[in-house]
Amino acid sequence: MTYVIAQPCVDVKDKACIEECPVDCIYEGQRSLYIHPDECVDCGACEPVCPVEAIFYEDDTPEEWKDYYKANVEFFDELGSPGGAGQLGLIERDHPLVAGQPVRAA
């Protein structure tokens, strides 16, 4: 089990969640953030601080955003388990599901 960042984060990215994560497993993509499914320790600290309620416990992800579970997993296909997001900084790409979202006006 893991926590998942879903559609509301796209183009918002205020990163409040990053501050809270004790294991630094929330990685920054171009338009959204992604939680590493194997590095996340299910502590639940990120979920309540997200101002747009983008973060869900895997099983509680609303039906319309269920695919974001896959987006969070597959985003790391190439990266493996870097063991800390801080050292990587911005990763200039997105999962196709995120990349295909219409641009949200600021």
Added chain:
Amino acid sequence: MPTDIALTPKDFKSDQEVRWCPGCGDYAILAAVQGFMPELGIARENIVFVSGIGCSSRFPYYMNTYGMHSVHGRAPAIATGLACARPDLSVWVVTGDGDALSIGGNHLIHALRRNVNLKILLFNNEIYGLTKGQYSPTSERGKITRSTPMGSLDEPFRPLSLAIGAEASFVARTIDSDRGHLTDVLRQAAAHQGTALVEIYQNCNIFNDGAFDTLKNPATRDDALLRLEHGRPYRLAPDAEEIVHDVEDPDPTAAFTLSRLRHPTPIGVLRSVRRPAYDQLMNRQTAGAVAERGPGDLAALLAGTDSWTVRG
């Protein structure tokens, strides 16, 4: 006794909802332990987690193994009995700085001295978390807490110094959020015959947030940490001479010096020496006595003539 049992980390997750505060370092330790357990190759019914009282002591509920949430400070005593009666089991103790060093200080040192085959994980967050933020035996002097409004006057324990003083045969330190390091230390502790004491710096983000931040922050940690590895050289200070780290050194002096060091803070295995385990010695002694004198007769002993008369 590793076998070919194939288990996954998921197999070690119980069906209980984890109830620590969101963001607590305990979650990271739990995930690392569950991730490591399959490596042991031991069936879940042959693994036991015994805890005392405190936040960390909820640990056995979340492990899909046998377990016991026992009496405050007494987990090492209960685990000692279990490890002696059932040497075939893998017995782990989960405790905190308050449980292990204050309430259970005596039990801890005698388990270490005896070298019972136990793996003790001491979650050190330098505060009493469960009772809402009083200073603990590892809180630094001057610490302002709910029970020390003008600052703590106590000199803190250094758990690893205490353990070495109590003749511990295996002493190590690691950090909750460093999954790779924590797993490596667990691996070495599990392979050790006898008592292994592993101090885990654990962040209590509610009552003592950031206590170990300089050891975790990528910008400061390289200077703040001394990563120990057997056979590798280290220095106690930048201009000090190099010492080759030898965990097997029978003389505990170097390990004790490391246990006193604060800047930088050593992590890794400080000491790992071979010494007979208590449970093996005890079972050998019992078997020898039975072979020599035959099995005992408890009823006869109780009804025997070897008694005292108490006169009023």
